[in-house]
């Protein structure tokens with residue numbers, strides 16, 4: 435366990451020191467040459483902040499409201515599979531930490547604790563107060579009855595939104611996993627949301643089918659079977675963002691799966707101005723990929739995101755010191771974020787506008803859109 439974590443990176447270093455290298459590779463890794471993994475973080479480093487001063491912003495709030503649900507900070511826990519790989523309590527520990535911090539957690543369909551149990555743990559952690567919203571991530575399944583059953587499980591658990599991952603027509607080519615022979619959960623761990631969906635099915639990872647057969651018609655179908663807000667995760671092209679709005683989705687998660695699906699796609703931060711312009715404020719856009727600092731959060735919100743998500747940082751913190759680690763991680767990000775707001779002359783997320791950022795090397799010829 436790390437002595438005192440002062441940054442997200444401290445958690446990564448500490449987790450790597452103790453974690454089975456096969457699992458560390460699973461977390462850190464991306465698809466193919468991992469070009470997009472690196473691009474996500476690098477883009478935040480390239481963008482500059484240009485702060486305002488003398489704004490009388492001694493009182494600041496980090497609160498956000500999404501789909502009527504309040505959260506105490508604009509940082510969500512993006513869906514990540516298999517938390518019990520790195521901590522015996524798995525997603526229960528993560529959910530308690532998220533609830534204590536007032537942060538939205540997106541439960542992965544491939545969680546190693548059932549979504550109902552995760553929701554219960556979050557409620558208990560809040561001791562009678564309202565927990566922050568819990569969302570559920572879904573991979574559409576070729577068998578619609580299985581998809582429906584998963585939606586029912588999430589709804590019964592009290593999830594407030596569905597995040598449908600649409601960037602996974604096939605499973606991303608993680609060469610680290612291939613080299614390490616990591617293809618399945620170890621004995622004793624299961625994808626608990628998949629247990630007993632059909633006679634004799636017991637939550638094997640292979641039950642989750644990635645398929646290239648899905649079309650916008652499946653989104654329409656899903657829209658018809660649930661009243662929950664639907665967000666699409668993994669839309670990168672502005673034309674698809676416009677289509678998503680036309681098909682009645684309630685939000686987008688601008689994500690390249692942390693560089694784990696199609697390699698060489700642009701950094702999500704780089705795409706944000708185009709996606710924000712495409713949806714014209716009609717639905718919220720949550721960005722994930724490479725967010726490691728409070729300054730990163732401010733940059734994304736300044737360019738039009740309503741919130742950001744973090745993936746790997748949560749896994750590192752959980753691996754390092756379980757619930758306590760994830761609590762500390764969220765505290766750190768909250769402190770960094772508040773500090774950045776103070777230094778930028780902002781009192782809340784509404785003050786984060788494009789005038790706060792500059793693109794030094796992203797000239798017109800680079801193809802990057804400057805708002």
Ligand SMILES: Cc1cc2nc3c(=O)[nH]c(=O)nc-3n(C[C@H](O)[C@H](O)[C@H](O)COP(=O)(O)O)c2cc1C
Pocket residue numbers: 460461462474512513514515542543544571599667689690691692693694722723724725743744745746747749
């Ligand atoms: C270990 C791990 C597991 C993941 N599992 C899922 C998943 O089950 N479903 C999903 O939609 N995305 C999954 N993702 C992608 C994340 O939701 C998120 O898009 C990505 O991690 C964000 O990038 P970051 O790790 O740089 O913060 C996973 C990512 C990691 C690192």
Ligand SMILES: CCCCCCC(=O)C(=O)O
Pocket residue numbers: 515544605639640642643691694
């Ligand atoms: C069939 C594998 C399902 C788990 C997928 C987890 C995931 O999305 C990742 O990026 O890892």
